[in-house]
Amino acid sequence: MENNYTDALYRLMVRTGYPSDFAALVSREMNTDYLSRRMLLYVNKVGLIPPEEFADEMLAIIEERDRFLDKHRAEDAQMKLNEIYESGLNTD
Numbered sequence: 178m179e180n181n182y183t184d185a186l187y188r189l190m191v192r193t194g195y196p197s198d199f200a201a202l203v204s205r206e207m208n209t210d211y212l213s214r215r216m217l218l219y220v221n222k223v224g225l226i227p228p229e230e231f232a233d234e235m236l237a238i239i240e241e242r243d244r245f246l247d248k249h250r251a252e253d254a255q256m257k258l259n260e261i262y263e264s265g266l267n268t269d
Contacts, residue, residue, distance in 0.1 A: 182213035189217060194225045203235055212238060 183204045190200035207213045215238045 182210050182217060183208060186213045186217050186220070189220050193220060195228070195231070199228055199231075203231070206235060206239065209242075212242060 186207060187200045187204040190203060191197050195203075203216065204213070207216045216235060219234055219238075
């Protein structure tokens with residue numbers, strides 16, 4: 178495991194009743210503080226549900242994070258393009 182939240186997620190999943198193999202897989206995928214905290218909150222809220230539903234939520238959280246990152250990359254690219262429009266392209 179990579180961080181305390183990921184470790185806590187793994188332990189909570191096993192304690193909740195998920196197989197350790199499944200918990201390890203989820204923990205590897207939810208490998209940032211943001212992702213593992215979101216998943217911790219979810220597991221605390223819903224408890225033991227079928228692994229398929231759990232995986233759906235995991236993928237939804239990852240997709241939300243990816244959309245957030247894409248949005249910020251696009252905003253950064255737009256900001257740089259605006260700078261080029263405003264000040265011209267420096268070829269020095």
